[in-house]
Amino acid sequence: MMEASPQYLLFSCLLICCITTEVSAVHLTVSPSRSQFFEFESVTLICEDENRSDGWTVRSNTTRGVGKRCGDEWGEAAGSTCNITLFTFDTGLYWCESGSSNSSCSSSSSCSSSSCSIQLSVSGSVILQSPVLPVMEGDDVTLSCRARNPTHNLPAAFYKDGSFIGDGSAGSMTLLHVSSSDEGLYKCSISGSGESPSSRVSVKASNSTVSD
Template structure:
């Protein structure tokens, strides 16, 4: 019995001893680890204090190019320059946003993108004396921006043969750019390809460019480049100059033929000309939003249901062809002005109507041209029996306190009339110059004659 008791006691003490040993070794292991860390800290501190020499040369970060703003895609070089240590062979260390970079060279080069934004620091150590190092440089901020190009055209609506001015804006505004100019050519993917305008392949220092002799609707775009080597931006969104004049190779017809429409009314747009594959473009003027409408499905025409008030310009495109453009606005209530969507030829008659949504034509209507009252018609219409160039302008009507939107009525001058006008204008100018020249000769002759008389009088005496 006593033997059995002894065995039990031994077993209990054995289990206790094992647990105690495990705890002891864990404690020893942790203590050794802490002691080693403390020794490392002491040694590192000792080495830093007595072995690593901090040299007085201070590194400075510079950037090339040195423009005030950096944009995505540009090639950037940061240089860690140790002042006064130009002849020393250094090993460099770079940090960005307090994180080490793998580069150990003097130059840090990259293509600018938003992922490279941050605070950069650098320091250097002598290669022959590893324990001699500089202090860290001052933080250098790199901020990469997105560049947006916006092209504007003036005028938006073309007078055939007139000059068109293109202006390429950089957003945000920045300097150092050369500008490149392109014509937007429709392609089959509901987008455009871009062909350089003549004489612009080398770029222009000015952000404006003038296109001469434009006669039809056309699209333009711009791009910009700077740096050495040149880094180019993407093209701007295409911007259009519109012509209302119809020409045989490409034309857009509207039914009903008027500028203003009520919502819920349907509108038929038909593309015609030298192509069998047209696409119809809608440009919302208030939102500057360009969209490609679905292909025509009914007798070659596209039908649009005007469900919401809006102002839009429509035109057709195919290959290199652009049709005339038409300005269409839709209105939910009130009155609208019925005016022609196409230019009215000189000498033809035109009738302007003021119409309610019910279709009724009210009486006692006031008509305005360029915001000035021109006529008070009890029949709700205004007729111009023979249109002249002076009739071109903005028209609107007013009935019972309700006023329509303004619509532009264009006047088409035939080439013969236009050319004869220019001939008479040149003839008048030439005659005026000749008359002034003859008068000058007569005046000179009179002066010389007076001088001659005064000279001869003493001789007679």
């Protein structure tokens, strides 16, 4: 039997956590609140817990390694906060884990003390500014395409799941009254500057649409 890779085990554990835990004890916030960044930008990741303000650490799954904690070869840790100056190889998954958790994610107990993960992407040329967390059904969502060194305002082309969905004047497009059909992987491109990575837009049902 083929042995599962560490990356596969980690992803499976995080997925089980997200599916089985209706309300996570801790959640990861990103400041500024977006999922894509230019290389050399700074970002702050904060583990927030309703029950206690400390005792959590930020871990990542990137090309630097699997399950490495903030302050171990990447980032600067200050309690449950992690400050990062980003490089392209910092693209990957980030999540919070309690000090008692097993970073290898080899048991169900370590999953129950972890937050669900957030995907961050780092680009040297073009980024798509989109919500890093799920948006509420019925809300309007604005996607913005930015080039690192724009010479002038150019229309940006937007794509969902690899298919062209339209041009945005001044580099922006608004999705009106989003629903589950708007969920997917979005990216954008600017002529002469390049293409952004893809980021997922997720939509959660509003309370008024949840059946008993």
